[in-house]
Amino acid sequence: MRLFLLIVFNLLCLFSFAQTTILKGKIMDGNDNFSLPGATLKISDGNRFTVSDVNGNFEFLNLPAGTYTLTVDYLGYEHYSQSVTVRAGQEPIEVLLSSASRSIDEVQVMGDLARGQAKALNQQKNNSNISNIISSDQVGRFPDQNIGDALKRVPGITMQNDQGEARNIIVRGLSPELNSVTLNGDRIPSAEGDNRNVQMDLIPSDMISTIEVNKTLTPDMDADAIGGSVNLITRAIPNRQRISATLGGGYSPVREKGIYNGSVIYGNRFMDNKMGLVLSGTLQSNDFGSNNIEAEWKKDDNGNAFMKEMQIRKYDVHRIRRSVSAAWDFDFNARNRIALNAMYNWRDDLENRFAVSYKDMEWNADKNTYVGKLTRQTKGGISNDRNKGKRLERQDVLNFSMTGEHLLTSKLDFDWAASYSRAAEYRPNERYVAYELKKAELGQDVSNTYLPFVNDKYSDYSQLSFKNVTENENNTNEDEFGAKVNFRFPLSVIAGQKGRLRFGARVRLKSKDRDNNFFEYKPNAAFGAMTTHPLQVWDAKNWDQGERYAAGGFVSKDYLGGLDLNDKSKFTQEAKPDEYLAVNYHAKERIVAEYVRWDQNITERTAVILGLRIEHTSIDYTGNNVLEEEELVGEIRNKNSYTNFLPSINVKNNFNDNFILRAAATTGLARPNYYALAPYVNTLVDDKELFAGNPNLKATYATNFDLMLENYFQNVGIISGGVFYKNMKNFIYMYNDQSFNTQGFSTAFPDLKNPIAAGDTWQFSQFRNGDKVDVYGFEVAFQRQLDFLPGKFLKGFGIYTNYTYTGSKAKGIAGEDGVLREGLGLPRTAPHMFNGSLSWENNKFSARVSANYTAAYLDEIGKNAFTDAYYDKQFFLDANASYKVTKQFRIFAEANNLTNQPLRYYQGQENLMQQLEYYKPRYNLGVKFDL
Numbered sequence: 068m069r070l071f072l073l074i075v076f077n078l079l080c081l082f083s084f085a086q087t088t089i090l091k092g093k094i095m096d097g098n099d100n101f102s103l104p105g106a107t108l109k110i111s112d113g114n115r116f117t118v119s120d121v122n123g124n125f126e127f128l129n130l131p132a133g134t135y136t137l138t139v140d141y142l143g144y145e146h147y148s149q150s151v152t153v154r155a156g157q158e159p160i161e162v163l164l165s166s167a168s169r170s171i172d173e174v175q176v177m178g179d180l181a182r183g184q185a186k187a188l189n190q191q192k193n194n195s196n197i198s199n200i201i202s203s204d205q206v207g208r209f210p211d212q213n214i215g216d217a218l219k220r221v222p223g224i225t226m227q228n229d230q231g232e233a234r235n236i237i238v239r240g241l242s243p244e245l246n247s248v249t250l251n252g253d254r255i256p257s258a259e260g261d262n263r264n265v266q267m268d269l270i271p272s273d274m275i276s277t278i279e280v281n282k283t284l285t286p287d288m289d290a291d292a293i294g295g296s297v298n299l300i301t302r303a304i305p306n307r308q309r310i311s312a313t314l315g316g317g318y319s320p321v322r323e324k325g326i327y328n329g330s331v332i333y334g335n336r337f338m339d340n341k342m343g344l345v346l347s348g349t350l351q352s353n354d355f356g357s358n359n360i361e362a363e364w365k366k367d368d369n370g371n372a373f374m375k376e377m378q379i380r381k382y383d384v385h386r387i388r389r390s391v392s393a394a395w396d397f398d399f400n401a402r403n404r405i406a407l408n409a410m411y412n413w414r415d416d417l418e419n420r421f422a423v424s425y426k427d428m429e430w431n432a433d434k435n436t437y438v439g440k441l442t443r444q445t446k447g448g449i450s451n452d453r454n455k456g457k458r459l460e461r462q463d464v465l466n467f468s469m470t471g472e473h474l475l476t477s478k479l480d481f482d483w484a485a486s487y488s489r490a491a492e493y494r495p496n497e498r499y500v501a502y503e504l505k506k507a508e509l510g511q512d513v514s515n516t517y518l519p520f521v522n523d524k525y526s527d528y529s530q531l532s533f534k535n536v537t538e539n540e541n542n543t544n545e546d547e548f549g550a551k552v553n554f555r556f557p558l559s560v561i562a563g564q565k566g567r568l569r570f571g572a573r574v575r576l577k578s579k580d581r582d583n584n585f586f587e588y589k590p591n592a593a594f595g596a597m598t599t600h601p602l603q604v605w606d607a608k609n610w611d612q613g614e615r616y617a618a619g620g621f622v623s624k625d626y627l628g629g630l631d632l633n634d635k636s637k638f639t640q641e642a643k644p645d646e647y648l649a650v651n652y653h654a655k656e657r658i659v660a661e662y663v664r665w666d667q668n669i670t671e672r673t674a675v676i677l678g679l680r681i682e683h684t685s686i687d688y689t690g691n692n693v694l695e696e697e698e699l700v701g702e703i704r705n706k707n708s709y710t711n712f713l714p715s716i717n718v719k720n721n722f723n724d725n726f727i728l729r730a731a732a733t734t735g736l737a738r739p740n741y742y743a744l745a746p747y748v749n750t751l752v753d754d755k756e757l758f759a760g761n762p763n764l765k766a767t768y769a770t771n772f773d774l775m776l777e778n779y780f781q782n783v784g785i786i787s788g789g790v791f792y793k794n795m796k797n798f799i800y801m802y803n804d805q806s807f808n809t810q811g812f813s814t815a816f817p818d819l820k821n822p823i824a825a826g827d828t829w830q831f832s833q834f835r836n837g838d839k840v841d842v843y844g845f846e847v848a849f850q851r852q853l854d855f856l857p858g859k860f861l862k863g864f865g866i867y868t869n870y871t872y873t874g875s876k877a878k879g880i881a882g883e884d885g886v887l888r889e890g891l892g893l894p895r896t897a898p899h900m901f902n903g904s905l906s907w908e909n910n911k912f913s914a915r916v917s918a919n920y921t922a923a924y925l926d927e928i929g930k931n932a933f934t935d936a937y938y939d940k941q942f943f944l945d946a947n948a949s950y951k952v953t954k955q956f957r958i959f960a961e962a963n964n965l966t967n968q969p970l971r972y973y974q975g976q977e978n979l980m981q982q983l984e985y986y987k988p989r990y991n992l993g994v995k996f997d998l
Contacts, residue, residue: 087477088155090127091401093306094119094139097163100306103141104277105190105200106164111136114565114671118193121277122303129478129557140724142192143167143185143783159401167782184850184865185783190277195666195676196285196717197729197775197789199223201278213388214275214299215267216963219943221280222787222848222869223295225900225921227938228970230357230384230416231986232268239282239791239844240873240924241294242895244799245737245767249298250466251408254289256490256545258462260581260650261742269412269464271349273313273330274390276302282791283717283731283773286662286678287553287569290713293735293769293795301392301408304343308335308998315959315993321609321986322383324354328993341398351388356381358610359984362519364974366933367430372979373437374511377521378424381605381618385417385457402474413463417455420446421605421621425509425521434508441507441525442534443597447624449496449538456628458497465489480555487548494541498630500622502531502597516978518612528597528620536594538632539585539646548576564668575658579741585646588630588638601626611967611985645696649758652745655687656738676717683710684738688762690747703746705762711736725779729789733771739764739799743834755829757807765797765836784851793842798893800837800880803930807831838879840893846871859909867917868903880928888928895938897924914948923977932975939971955998961991 094106102123109116110127112135119125132154139147144164151160166182187200194200199221215233219226226233227243235243248255248265255265277300281288288296310333317326327350334345359380364372389412396406421444428439448454468486475481510522525531551573559566601623607616632638664678685708692700715733722728745760775789809827848869854862875892899922906915920942927936944966949959965988972981 087129087131088153088157089401089474089477090130090137090151090153090157090160092125092160092162094123094125094141094162094164095306096144097165100163102303102306103144103164103189104186105141105188105193107140107189107193109138111138113563114668116565121190121300126474126480128474128480137162139164141185142189142779142781143182157401184852187277188779188783188785190279191785192725192727192777192779195674195719196281197283197731197773199280199282202276213268214270214272214278217272217275218267218278218280218297219919220867220902220904220917221278222902223282223846223871223900224280225897225919225941226267227895228941229268230382230386231355231964231970231989234266234268235264236267236297237895237897238280238294238297239842239846239871240875240896240898240900241793241842241893244740245292246294247289247292247296249289249296250410250488251300251468252298252484253466253468253486253488253549254291254547254575255299255464255466256488256547256577257741258464258490258492258543258545260492260541260543260583262740263738266462266464269388269414269462270299271330271351271388271390271412273349274301274347274392274410274412275299283729283733283771284715284735285676285717286664286680286713286715287571289573289575290660290680290682290711290735291738293737293767293771293793301394301410302332302334302345302347304336304345304394304396305334306336306340309333309345311995311997313993313995315991317961317989317991319353319355319987319989321358321989322354322356326354326989326991327352328991343394343396345394346392348391349389352385353387353989354385355986355989356383357984357986358382358607358612358616359982360518360612360616360980361982362974362980364933364979364981372516373428373430373513374425374519374521375428376424376426376439377428377519378422379616379618380420380422383419383457385415387415387417389413404472406470408468408470409466411463411465413461416460416462417448417457418446418460419457419624420444421603421618422446423523423618423621425507425523428509428511428521431508437509437511438506439509440503440505441509441523441531442501442503443528443531443619443621444499444501445603445621445624445627447498447627449498450625450628451496454496454628456624459493459495461491461493463489463491478556481553483550483552485548485550488546490545492541492543494539497539497541498627499535499537500627501534502528502622503534504531517980518983519980520615523619526619528602531597533590533594533597536588536590536627536630536632536638537586537643538588539583541581541583543579543581545577545579547578550574558665559667561667561669564670566665566667569662569664569666571662573658573660573662575656577654577656577658579652579654579656581651581742583647583651585643587641587643588632589641591637591639597622611969611987612983643697644693644699648691648693648699649696649747649749650742651691652742652747652760653689654741654745657683657685659683672721674719676715678715680713680715681710682713682736684708684766686744686762688745688760690745690760693747693749695752696749703748705746707762709766711766711768725781727777727779729773729775729777731771731773733773735769735771737767737769739766739834743799755827757809757829757831759831759833761834764799764834767795767798767836769793769795780851782852782854784849786849786851788845788847790845791843795840795842795893796838797836798840798877799834800894800928802831802833802835804831805930836879837877840875840877842873842875842893842896844871844873863907863909865906865908866904867906869901871900873898873900888932891928892925894925894928897938898922911951912948915946917945917947919943919945923973926972929975935975936981937973937975937977939973939977941968942966943968949995955996957995957997959993959995962988963990964988 106119186202191200227235243264279298281296330349332347363376365375392410431438470484512520553571558568604620605618660682662680713734720728746762749758777787850867901920904917926938947961970984974981
């Protein structure tokens with residue numbers, strides 16, 4: 068760090084007497100004054116060029132005073148050329164571009180769809196790395212309510228769903244743990260307790276201006292993104308007053324309930340355009356649910372599969388998503404600017420679940436049937452204004468950031484940023500009530516293992532005995548403070564060619580806490596048979612699995628919510644440490660990084676980026692040492708640190724203005740999930756089972772090679788194709804050993820007081836580092852407005868499609884008894900991903916039909932091939948349309964999941980259903996006003 072400060076001081080001295088000046092300005096649409104990011108600007112003197120940023124701003128440094136010819140090129144717009152005179156102290160200039168006209172219904176326009184694609188493709192074209200961009204105009208043309216659903220349109224991206232909405236991101240087939248998500252360049256924390264995944268269904272799609280997916284990294288980017296880094300860019304401040312509002316409503320057939328949503332945006336510039344402000348907010352409410360069956364399979368002595376466990380679950384969910392954001396900037400002068408950004412997203416999931424479960428089923432020859440435990444459980448929450456008799460899960464993400472941009476001299480550019488982010492999950496007063504029959508006689512119908520069934524003859528619920536009433540509260544919080552500084556100045560070793568050196572530093576201070584509790588409430592008097600309480604009985608008339616999966620009767624959610632568990636005359640509270648002791652932990656991390664990046668044009672059309680990033684990671688984790696799940700023996704604290712050196716090279720060659728070759732050799736890492744690192748130990752002496760965290764896990768380190776060819780069409784479009792290869796070392800997986808020798812464990816944890824006999828044989832589960840894995844694949848993409856076709860009707864069509872193949876080979880994965888398993892790929896690596904959409908528009912009407920397909924993939928490695936879990940293939944079909952009544956007013960209609968795609972897992976082989984959950988389509992209709 069001392070060396071870094073010394074370099075800064077010397078640079079300030081070196082450039083303090085510079086005789087050159089700067090040219091700054093903004094690129095805008097000449098029709099509506101919207102900023103145009105990603106424009107290519109060139110100065111007639113030498114190979115001087117630059118690209119406008121996300122706000123349309125540009126700057127030329129180290130420019131001698133004089134008169135030049137400034138040219139601007141932008142896909143979908145006319146070529147711009149203008150003579151400009153540059154002098155010291157010059158005010159920023161405005162450049163207005165005219166859209167390239169095309170005739171639709173005898174009106175010269177660029178369609179809304181083409182305009183959105185033009186913004187995205189110009190940024191993608193001029194990025195120095197391999198990336199994909201989606202603009203807010205494109206997002207608005209897909210029927211996507213949250214950012215996760217919008218992201219699945221990007222080449223090489225698929226999503227894992229939760230309650231019918233996209234939640235966890237998979238980039239190029241790589242699992243969520245191997246990717247990162249940032250907001251305006253700041254890492255977003257995770258609201259969940261055990262991982263680093265960002266819940267993409269938290270953020271409404273209309274709160275984001277641009278989605279930038281970086282598939283190769285440059286040294287100035289955070290390195291923890293092996294698959295890719297998704298940067299969400301909030302709305303830019305408009306160049307003139309903008310007032311926009313959207314109001315919509317819809318229908319969710321799965322529960323025959325309504326959908327409501329609305330949003331509003333206000334933005335303007337003040338004080339002779341020196342200060343800008345934009346405010347936005349959105350509210351989405353969806354009352355829906357899902358119909359679910361689940362099974363766990365086992366083999367009998369003859370090798371035949373039967374169900375060890377099965378569940379039928381009915382979910383009723385009310386999801387309320389809210390978001391507010393604000394952005395403010397102030398230009399002190401042409402050389403100094405500061406900006407503030409703030410966003411708060413919070414989502415309430417109010418849920419009731421009614422589950423009948425059949426567990427521990429085994430064949431009983433004497434009774435000639437299966438015998439197992441039958442349980443009927445109601446899940447809900449306390450009846451108050453917040454929970455409303457439902458389980459409330461509130462997840463929120465808060466982000467504040469302040470940035471500054473300063474031209475210290477005409478040659479030295481300096482920017483800085485400071486940010487604070489917080490994510491949390493809060494589940495108060497979550498309640499369960501259950502009745503059970505411990506030795507129920509249960510028949511199994513496994514003639515169709517895609518839809519297996521348990522014959523339950525116990526329709527007389529008085530035969531079930533009271534099991535328990537419980538209430539718990541879950542709290543997870545993650546905080547991150549970040550700060551960074553960057554310097555940039557011209558430095559070229561090739562005469563007449565552009566070169567620049569960047570260097571900077573970054574610090575991230577993180578803390579993560581999970582603090583759960585769980586209580587059982589024992590009635591002081593007999594609680595009564597199940598039939599003595601109010602019941603809710605559910606059929607399955609609209610279930611896609613079939614009517615025979617009727618869930619049946621359960622204790623009413625209102626009765627459960629109304630129980631006064633704090634009345635000591637009725638209930639005795641008893642803590643259940645086995646439900647929370649082992650999962651609670653506290654974590655601190657400090658990440659300090661420095662980087663140097665050198666951009667050098669070799670020729671007028673070939674540019675190279677060389678760089679090195681160094682990241683130092685320090686961790687301080689505290690977990691619990693638990694005996695028999697209930698006894699807290701003590702806390703375990705572990706500290707660790709490591710340093711990663713991350714070199715990279717990116718090459719970009721423009722064969723012509725629109726045909727580009729990109730190549731990259733980069734490195735990246737993925738830090739272990741929080742709970743995998745937590746130094747907890749859970750010892751089950753009677754069962755001889757050990758579960759432990761692994762604070763000595765190494766970060767996965769990857770060396771990546773990428774090659775991409777892109778050809779852009781001036782009338783807005785692209786055809787591209789590329790290959791990629793990743794070699795990952797120390798990848799992380801769950802290790803299960805049925806014959807674990809405890810001698811090694813006692814050596815690793817010598818201070819533990821648990822009664823573990825050295826050299827004994829136990830079952831042991833822990834996250835471990837595997838040896839290495841190779842990931843490889845290719846992707847192709849094509850999108851274009853088909854305005855070259857004859858006739859007014861055909862000219863309105865557009866195509867958007869892409870396909871990605873990903874393969875992998877893993878080594879060093881140990882299965883049951885510690886035996887290495889061969890032939891496995893990397894978990895959560897989807898081999899085939901396809902997106903396609905067909906659109907049509909004229910100056911009034913636009914419509915799009917969109918498809919998304921993901922092939923089945925290994926989701927979780929089990930003890931052996933039979934117990935491996937697979938995420939089954941998915942095919943979604945969505946449609947939307949809008950009609951522009953006036954220039955400021957439009958109506959729109961949307962339909963999602965027209966294929967009624969279920970969430971399906973299978974165990975070991977495709978026919979062994981593990982989970983099958985249906986959500987049905989959903990429909991939305993609304994109006995939008997934009998002034």
